[in-house]
Amino acid sequence: MTRPTQEMLAETEYxxxxxxxxxxxxxxxxxxxxxxxxxxxxxxxTAAETYERPEDAEYAIYSAVSEHAIGRKGYSDRDPTPPGSPHGPDQVSF
Structure with a gap:
């Protein structure tokens, strides 16, 4: 989240x-x-709720952004690609 948005949330009355x-x-x-x-x-x-502090509003925003907020869709550098996933590497035959 950008600093101006974080500042706006911090300056909002809760x-x-x-x-x-x-x-x-x-x-x-x-x-x-x-x-x-x-x-x-x-x-x-998101569901309607009452935010008690800026962090609560920030977490709600983070949890509701669309897929445009992620980098490469389906990418993980920690887990192997699940079998049958369309996001896996192409098979190479030698």
Whole structure:
């Protein structure tokens, strides 16, 4: 998350509900690895709740961003590719 968005969340008075946060800051653009979304687009994917502190709102945002926020889809440098996954390496025959 960008520093300006974190600062906006830190300067917001808490507690605040999801709807109030959308009403006040819903047009704020959140840049992602592969595009951007507004705070409204992100938070409408979450259940309505009341945030008690900036970190609560930040975690809700992180949990609701779209797949445009991830790097290579299906990539992991820690786990082997599951059998049958369309994201695995191509077979090479020698």
């Amino acid at each position: 507690p605040i509900t999801t709807d109030e946060l959308i009403e006040r800051h819903g047009d704020r653009r959140i840049d992602l690895d592969d595009g951007a979304e507004t705070l409204r687009e992100i938070l409408t994917r």
